Amino acid sequence: MASSQKKGDAHSSHKRTPRKDRRRGPRRSIFASRLTRAIFLSNLLGLIILIGGALTMHRVQDELILEKQENLRTLSATISQIMADSATGYGLSAQLDEDKAKSVLRGVNLPDDWRVRLHDRSGLLLADSARLEDGITMSALDPIVEDPPEPEWQDVWRDKIFTWTKDTLHALPWRVRERERMRRDLKADIRNSLNGDVTAAAYYTDEDALIVSVSEPVRRVQQVLGVITLETDPIDDLVTVERKALAPIMGLAILASLLSSLALTLFIALPMRRLARAAELVGRSRKKKDAIPDLSRRRDEIGDLSVVMADMTAGLYDRIDDIANFAADVAHEIKNPLTSLRSASDTLRGARTKAQREKLLDIIENDVARMDRLISDISKASKVDANLAKDVAETVDVTEILANLAGFYNQSHVDGMANVAFDEASVSQPLFIRAFEAPFAQVLRNLIDNALTFSPAGSTVTLRAEGIEDLSGGRPQKRVVITVEDEGPGIPQGNLETVFDRFYTERPRGAQFGSHSGLGLAICRQIVTAHKGYIYAENKADKDTAATGARFIINLPRQTRGGAPSAPRRS
Known part of the structure; x- marks a missing residue:
């Protein structure tokens, strides 16, 4: 047992070693960088071959x-x-x-x-012939000249x-x-x-x-x-003269190669080094989350990488903050039914009549059901991102899915509930979007269920869709707007944005307490944001500006190519 444990420790320490080496990587000298060496060697290799050929x-x-x-x-x-x-x-x-x-x-x-x-x-x-000239030749001496100048x-x-x-x-x-x-x-x-x-x-x-x-x-x-x-x-002398003639050209080639290598190092290796060091700082401390340098002005792949890394870092910390807030909200929401359960169980011990015990048991049963529903909704909310990452986007016909949902709710209609209608007259042209079909349908169901909760009996929840052209970004963008309207009391003016917060549970009078977890609209916003869209709420108003119902609006990018639900899927 001890030996196997030692082997396991040795194996784990062996696995941890590369990670430590990677952490030390960004702090290495720029001239010890493999990328820098690769740049210099790749530029010098061809030059060395050229010079070697010229010298030989x-x-x-x-x-x-x-x-x-x-x-x-x-x-x-x-x-x-x-x-x-x-x-x-x-x-x-x-x-x-x-x-x-x-x-x-x-x-x-x-x-x-x-x-x-x-x-x-x-x-x-x-x-x-070297010894034939054995005579004496007499000639005038060369004139005396001054010492030649220093080279x-x-x-x-x-x-x-x-x-x-x-x-x-x-x-x-x-x-x-x-x-x-x-x-x-x-x-x-x-x-x-x-x-x-x-x-x-x-x-x-x-x-x-x-x-x-x-x-x-x-x-x-x-x-x-x-x-x-x-x-x-000797022929070497002639070859030497040719080599000397090529020497200036070789010198210029060496200089050009070194300058090219230096430029590539400055414009590639050093920015990559800065990004690596910034990523290391971000990984060590949350206070350094803005350490990623902005290189977007380069207008190249490294600039794009810096922008993506900055967005990824911001999204990661937003996700961390969201998880922390979500955990705090979950703890707070679960604590309420637990407190009620503890109070009811303590009171149950001293109940003297059967009626009191029945009433306390009903309270305990309702709190247990409330906790079960709350935990189920929390589980769904926590799995939304994971499900979206695993799912595959496909072309969705907005008109078809709205019509199917309206038909489903009308078939399962119960007396005392509002009706669901799809206004087909609002659709003047085929509307397609690129979406995850199951999560997108969940958004519409959550909105319809929420509208039915606030709608009086005999009223109508109306579904609409239309294609628009958005000019807010400076360049025209085709969008799809989906609307879910009810005829209820509307939303308090100060809560038009709050309704999308987690565990917002303001219900109409007469609704059973604890029957909703307050996560439905928060999940809707989470899914719509993942589809690169946005969702907001507003009130319908009559001539006297009195609220005549609530309206939830989804704005999504429209797909103008492809064009059918049976189109090939893509990630």
């Missing part, structure tokens, strides 16, 4: 390599043919003339930093950032593995060419410089006499 520039590099290979192969083939023609001897005695080969190399117009080498059939180096700080920082970026990318593991894979093996290229193959590829030198090299065999007839190796200057 594989396509430009590959095209440059192919172009260099074609140029080198053409040039090496030409040099190889010239050297083969200047070779001495034929057959097995054929060999390269070293002096003529060097002369040929001196005559080749190579771009700066290009290099060409000649190896014999044994792989020994015979000539190298601008923008250029210094740009070079530092570019150098750091280049070194960082250069040290990436996959870049290191790629350089090792493409490391140049000159001896292997020479052996392949001595076997008659042409080798052309891009290599990394020992100094990690990317070059393009072509090794071409020197043939005299079918005999390989040597190998010409031609290589370019």
